[in-house]
Amino acid sequence: MEDLDPRFVRADSKWLARHRVEPGGAVDLASIPSVGGRKLDKKSARKAYRRSVRKLSELQEKFYADGRFAMLVVFQAMDAGGKDSTIRNVLGPLNPQGCRVSSFKVPHSEEAAHDYLWRIHRAAPARGMIGVFNRSHYEDVLVVRVKNLVEEERWRRRYEHINQFEKMLSDEGTVIVKFFLHISNEYQRKRLQRRLDRPDKHWKFSPADLAERARWPKYTEAFEEALARCSTPHAPWHIIPAENRWYRNLAVARILLATMRKLDLSYPEVTFDPSEIKLT
């Protein structure tokens, strides 16, 4: 038995399916709870999360040694959805040599002078490495759509570009896992208020956040379409209820662990006989 509480012993396959967006289905965020783990005991869940992260960290060395796969973990969310915190809690404990976080902000001039996948491709993880994207190419069908930065005809084509790009990465050895951290409008208000209330958090707030918040319905629509159209067998989206941070951390850690376990990793065969080597 892996965890004491039987509710955490759920098989890997169940964790993989639990929050996954089924390819081809529709997504209605209002019907999906943004608070997770209501029936779970918080303390046991925290313990299970720590255990999963430790196992993930152990497997990471084998993943690196095996060297056949790269792993790409994508995080998207509304503002204040907890991307930074999730990355810190779940990916932070990994060996930093094998894990690289890329944060995609407003494209700078060299990036903007290229197609939108150019900067993404450059940041793709090498074999043996885990690449974490804090925001991603999905911004090009989210903020770009909501703020009308390009014409509809142009962003509409992108769902297919993205699916094909991710298919190529997957065919060439990159395992892709995507997480949408799901929060409610009211929860966002509370989190933003907290940034205003705490002087050491003021720097995280920008008056521009208010304008973004006012676009909540448009973002919801954009997310729903992106999640529905770009959840594929080779690069599934997971909608994680993110308002209980302990549940969010547990779910993300368990999904990553389950994904890595499916890879059947092994240490590479060595071409020498260790017993024949004498060190002096």
Next chain:
Amino acid sequence: MEDLDPRFVRADSKWLARHRVEPGGAVDLASIPSVGGRKLDKKSARKAYRRSVRKLSELQEKFYADGRFAMLVVFQAMDAGGKDSTIRNVLGPLNPQGCRVSSFKVPHSEEAAHDYLWRIHRAAPARGMIGVFNRSHYEDVLVVRVKNLVEEERWRRRYEHINQFEKMLSDEGTVIVKFFLHISNEYQRKRLQRRLDRPDKHWKFSPADLAERARWPKYTEAFEEALARCSTPHAPWHIIPAENRWYRNLAVARILLATMRKLDLSYPEVTFDPSEIKLT
């Protein structure tokens, strides 16, 4: 009092000086102990190390928010000197979004088609970020010298290039700290033997390691000259006795913490009045 044991309450300035190579001095590695912390209690040292790493991690957010500085941490050592393990133990607990490790291996063709500082400069940390180099431009006066990959006249000029390059980085806001993890020849033998003895460590061993080990005296000479010539006030080298890993971790963590504390970091002033903003 920061730590219970008075031997760990050493002021930051003492930690900064303790293992530093004085600019302009000579380095004789044989006269410097490779086993650290002989007079310390291992358990208290471990506790102090954990505490230092926690404080470093707290300060890292302020460092990021402040945004005036970048930090570059360089690790060099003989093979099996513990670079990977130190990076994992001391830098691993930081927020991975603000910390990026670059491992410099044999230059690939595009890298080799440029000057030796080209790939280094590309990996330099941005302001707010901590960049960690596992090996570095110093390989260009170490392995390159030992294996005669370029003529002596050419690698000899590089000490000055490196000092000037690091001076420019420092002038432009990058704080540089360099660590040489110091081990004995016998300790290296034991660590390599361990890789041969453990099947899950075989992949870390290469028969080429034997040839490198045979060049120990030449590497020692090359390190001594690099450490002596390139320890500057703006980019000091520290020689860390690395055979007690708990002491090594403590010393590296305390030196980084002391370096960061000297920066007098602050949260940036915001240009809006948080009390005037109403979230709905």
